[in-house]
Amino acid sequence: MKKISDSTISRLSTYYRTLSRLIEQNVETVSSDEIAEINNITSAQVRKDLSFFGSFGKRGLGYNTKDLREEIAKILGLKKQWNVALVGVGNIGRALIDYAEFKKQGFIIKALFDNDPKKVNTEVGGLKIHDIENACNIVKKEKIEIAIIAVPAKHAQAVVDTLVQCGVKAFLNFAPVTIKVPSDVIVKNENMSIELEALSYFLTQNKKGD
Numbered sequence: 001m002k003k004i005s006d007s008t009i010s011r012l013s014t015y016y017r018t019l020s021r022l023i024e025q026n027v028e029t030v031s032s033d034e035i036a037e038i039n040n041i042t043s044a045q046v047r048k049d050l051s052f053f054g055s056f057g058k059r060g061l062g063y064n065t066k067d068l069r070e071e072i073a074k075i076l077g078l079k080k081q082w083n084v085a086l087v088g089v090g091n092i093g094r095a096l097i098d099y100a101e102f103k104k105q106g107f108i109i110k111a112l113f114d115n116d117p118k119k120v121n122t123e124v125g126g127l128k129i130h131d132i133e134n135a136c137n138i139v140k141k142e143k144i145e146i147a148i149i150a151v152p153a154k155h156a157q158a159v160v161d162t163l164v165q166c167g168v169k170a171f172l173n174f175a176p177v178t179i180k181v182p183s184d185v186i187v188k189n190e191n192m193s194i195e196l197e198a199l200s201y202f203l204t205q206n207k208k209g210d
Helices: 006-024 033-039 043-051 067-076 093-096 100-104 133-143 152-167 193-207
Strands: 082-087 107-112 127-131 148-149 170-173 186-189
Touching: 006 033, 006 043, 006 067, 006 186, 033 043, 067 193, 082 093, 082 152, 100 107, 100 127, 107 148, 127 133, 133 152, 152 170
Parallel strands: 082 107, 082 148, 107 127, 148 170, 170 186
Antiparallel strands: none
């Protein structure tokens, strides 16, 4: 499989959402220029990103919005259901459990884990919270493919190590720490502090310019 950059995959997700909004507005066709303008990039970038995966649309006519969204959904793997485990049923974890968009996109939270005795064996959102010590049995039973890590930084690596041993190959990490994994395992980090610091840097530098 050809190596596709993370930035290209990220833009495909953006195009998918752009097309969804256009479809809601009853827009049937769209050009690369229009997609580019909506997302503040160049039309050449849009065409290049799509060209990695085939030929879409017709010259002079643009893209059918429903057809292109369908093709991007296939590329991103959104046409199947992915079974997800969530580790850490704290404030962030509970918010993620309630996030309805996951289910719409085929990401189904099937298992919850925590190490707090007060939470283990209770239920949230109709799902039982399991002790992380029993992870492998649950991962196998629920056929978990993706795990969301929402635990304190000091526990994150150990949790990921445990789940890797259970066969999980993909992680979304909310813990503010770098996770080390084998080469056949992927980790995507969602660090809100880093994003806020980037905004802080931008505002600070702008004020210096003033």
